[in-house]
Amino acid sequence: MSLAKHTLDLSLTDKVWFKYVSLKNKNELTDKSEVSLNSIAALGMLSGRAEFLFALLVFALAITASVVDGAYPRYIAFPACLFAFLIIFFTKRVMLYKKFGFGSQWVMDVSKEQLTISPQAIKGRASGTQKIARENISEVVFHYLLLKDKKSGKLKTTANLCFAEILLKDGTKVELNGTRIGFFDLLYLMVFFDYPLVYRNTSAGGSSDIAIILLRLLSLSAIAASLAKLALN
Template sequence: MKQESGVGNADAVALDDKRWFFDFRIKGMSKFNDNSVVKLAVTRLFYPLPLISSLLILIVMLGIAAAPLSIADDELARTFALANFALVPIYFIVRWVLIRLHYGSKLAQQCIVSRDKLILPGSAIINKPKGEYVIEREHIKRAKVIYKSRHARAFGVRNHIVGIEFILQSGEKVYLDALYFPLKQLFYMLLFFDYPVRTAHGQYSFKSLLAIVFTAFPVLASMVICAAVVESFL
């Protein structure tokens, strides 16, 4: 879990506060009212795959990237090596298919926020079974918004949300990671509907950093090998 360096009152955060809501837009936000039901898309690009699947993808990609070295015909090997740069889009397509198979594809991947409840896509990411996971507003003791501040010379302070932890009246905690959920938009809607929210300084979780590494490493490693193989034929 993130290390906190202080907790603040989110009442001090205005909906037009550029420290929080820079480069920000939600479709139809100018027409939001107390009866609005807002749907926020969830991206699954960085969803973790089982270790065996990740290792298999890595081995296959590295094997294909190095395969031209075993081809005797230099012209054919060079063509094969250049074609291997297409591994990047192929990798993301394969990963997308595997994620859909592992996490399910029937449920719409979105967060739904209204005045009365919050609906999340259930999965192992939040330790909930597949399907809609509903949190009634009255069951939320508070939502803790964890953020990291950065200073940009041109724009001043920018607060980047790294996680939101919902602490329920029952004592249960549900943590949403910025790598998997649209937390800036969700924070905006929680403020808009006046949910009990607090803010706290924190850091990106180790799991998030690990997920990024596991996602990016096969691409970087295969591209390095492809570049080295192509250079060897020049």
């Protein structure tokens, strides 16, 4: 794994990199196109502490469901645990809606001349929507990992984009929020518009987001297994 910055000669038809691009009318792009990117609603995240707290509550509920299994009748234990989980789930949903709004929201415009970025798409605090002229960009850095999976006797490689930042010629850095922007869509557009791109083969910068997603999956798997056991026993 090379942590040093390097360039890659990517083709827009490369399935390793652009298999999951979801841009509409991508085959109709021209040099004069301006493309709006919307947020990925399912990946909206609260602060690290809040995410950890909610995951901890779900884990605690999963343990509780296992403890009460057999100690109380199913018609009492299962509805009680399910109701408790729904309270946790919808409380978190409300907090996410307050932070990001309902559903998918506009986060970025990309054209050959400039980038227009919503504060939601920027890591850390942003004073407002930022417009960055292409001529002011020194480079755009994408951190990636190449994941290999052997299925049906064939080795398949898939790229995973972990982090992206825009480096300006005045030394300013703009770190992009990968839980709001679809990095594959953004990379596709930047390759098409020939932005100055460099890459680093590392998960650095996006590891915290990956950890939160894994924590979510583990906690949801735990409560799903516990509720299923309660319902079926």
